[in-house]
Amino acid sequence: MATMMMPMPRPLCFHLSETVVSTRSTDKHQPPRSCTQKQPRFLSQTANSCKSNHSSSPPQSTTLDQARSLVDDFNPKIPIEQALTPPTSWYTDPTFFSLELDRVFYRGWQAVGYTDQVKEARDYFTGRLANVEYVVCRDDNGKLQAFHNVCRHHASVLASGCGKRSCFVCPYHSDSAMPIGSMRGATKGKVNKTGLPTLPTEARVVWFDPGWTYGLEGKLLKATRITGIQNFNVDEFGLLPLEVAIWGPFVLLNLERDTVPQQESQNLVGDQWLGSSMGVLNANGVDSSLNFVCRREYTIECNWKVFCDNYLDGGYHVPYAHKGLASGLTLESYSTTMYEKVSIQRCDVGQGETQEDFDRLGSKALYAFIYPNFMINRYGPWMDTNLVLPLGHRKCQVIFDYFVDASLTDDDAFIESSLKESEKVQMEDIVLCEAVQRGLESPAYCTGRYAPTVEKAMHHFHCLLHENLAS
Numbered sequence: 512m513a514t515m516m517m518p519m520p521r522p523l524c525f526h527l528s529e530t531v532v533s534t535r536s537t538d539k540h541q542p543p544r545s546c547t548q549k550q551p552r553f554l555s556q557t558a559n560s561c562k563s564n565h566s567s568s569p570p571q572s573t574t575l576d577q578a579r580s581l582v583d584d585f586n587p588k589i590p591i592e593q594a595l596t597p598p599t600s601w602y603t604d605p606t607f608f609s610l611e612l613d614r615v616f617y618r619g620w621q622a623v624g625y626t627d628q629v630k631e632a633r634d635y636f637t638g639r640l641a642n643v644e645y646v647v648c649r650d651d652n653g654k655l656q657a658f659h660n661v662c663r664h665h666a667s668v669l670a671s672g673c674g675k676r677s678c679f680v681c682p683y684h685s686d687s688a689m690p691i692g693s694m695r696g697a698t699k700g701k702v703n704k705t706g707l708p709t710l711p712t713e714a715r716v717v718w719f720d721p722g723w724t725y726g727l728e729g730k731l732l733k734a735t736r737i738t739g740i741q742n743f744n745v746d747e748f749g750l751l752p753l754e755v756a757i758w759g760p761f762v763l764l765n766l767e768r769d770t771v772p773q774q775e776s777q778n779l780v781g782d783q784w785l786g787s788s789m790g791v792l793n794a795n796g797v798d799s800s801l802n803f804v805c806r807r808e809y810t811i812e813c814n815w816k817v818f819c820d821n822y823l824d825g826g827y828h829v830p831y832a833h834k835g836l837a838s839g840l841t842l843e844s845y846s847t848t849m850y851e852k853v854s855i856q857r858c859d860v861g862q863g864e865t866q867e868d869f870d871r872l873g874s875k876a877l878y879a880f881i882y883p884n885f886m887i888n889r890y891g892p893w894m895d896t897n898l899v900l901p902l903g904h905r906k907c908q909v910i911f912d913y914f915v916d917a918s919l920t921d922d923d924a925f926i927e928s929s930l931k932e933s934e935k936v937q938m939e940d941i942v943l944c945e946a947v948q949r950g951l952e953s954p955a956y957c958t959g960r961y962a963p964t965v966e967k968a969m970h971h972f973h974c975l976l977h978e979n980l981a982s
């Protein structure tokens with residue numbers, strides 16, 4: 512749950528005495544899919560009988576073919592009332608994770624940042640999605656650009672962090688072959704706006720060549736000490752482009768398309784990214800009118816999907832795990848609507864315990880999940896986004912960006928208290944997610960069931976994932 516009031520229910524307290532268990536065992540529509548039929552390595556049969564096949568050590572996947580065989584261990588055609596959740600292998604198998612990177616994260620539009628990060632010419636920010644290092648910038652003409660953030664010489668990551676640059680200078684092979692002492696006075700680690708070391712006045716007379724240098728439009732501008740090189744065409748050694756686009760306040764990348772970016776219109780990108788939910792988000796204040804407040808990052812010891820599942824449980828866990836948050840929500844009003852690759856959960860906000868709660872949450876909260884890993888939470892004067900980055904099969908990073916109505920930008924007390932409430936919810940969710948990951952790795956668990964009235968968005972997510980992985 513990402514927000515100052517995000518829902519996040521994974522049934523941690525699933526009571527096996529409930530009817531769902533007996534329903535599964537007699538379900539003709541759901542022959543204990545894969546678990547019983549394929550017996551994947553470390554998968555067990557059913558929710559009750561995993562022990563014989565389950566290893567206590569991490570799964571030793573070896574091939575992508577094996578990973579592909581795990582995809583059909585979830586059957587998206589089975590209605591949620593009868594369906595089993597994806598098996599533990601989807602959350603614990605390193606090779607399955609590799610398949611996900613290839614099929615899910617390296618395809619289609621992925622949210623990577625917000626427009627204020629590249630508001631003016633020469634603004635840039637960097638990031639990493641799975642194994643892809645990227646840099647997004649505005650060139651001198653104000654055109655949005657994005658590239659693989661990798662030097663074409665020997666592959667060093669080129670730029671880091673964010674800020675302003677007139678060019679990107681590789682930090683690896685600078686030519687500092689100047690007389691010893693001539694650099695005396697250089698301020699180690701400090702660079703000026705162009706990325707060159709900051710030198711005192713007396714040292715600036717010294718000849719100094721930086722590493723390979725690229726313009727903001729990707730061209731290789733300078734390659735030091737390559738005298739004698741043959742068959743080298745400078746035009747062939749620019750930064751490799753990525754397709755970049757903007758929708759509303761968000762910056763998107765498409766890692767699949769490595770041709771020269773076309774910069775499609777916002778509506779076209781919005782249609783591809785959000786489908787028919789675009790109008791709903793527009794109508795509910797998901798736009799560029801809010802001011803960026805701050806970013807917070809959390810590293811969580813769980814598979815990236817555990818965090819997503821938690822977000823998508825229709826508020827199931829909120830009354831138990833987030834009592835403070837629950838007191839401000841009218842949970843009976845919770846509703847979930849599915850669109851092509853988006854699900855939107857809504858909840859009315861009650862009066863809460865204090866006026867401050869009401870000021871912070873407003874009268875309605877909207878939680879949008881954009882497949883595969885981006886969440887937009889809009890409530891009262893706030894919007895926060897949660898970007899879930901996979902770091903490994905049992906580790907992810909979640910980046911929270913907070914935005915507030917312009918009228919409150921200077922209200923430090925309000926902002927501080929709201930962020931404090933949000934932080935509390937995140938800490939509660941991290942505990943839940945890490946506990947689920949450990950449970951998924953336990954021999955006691957193979958697969959679970961859905962609570963059909965509330966976990967529709969989670970089921971939708973798993974079906975989209977299956978479609979994506981099976982394609």
Ligand code: FES
Nearest residue numbers: 662664665681684
């Ligand atoms: S790797 Fe960039 S200059 Fe050598």
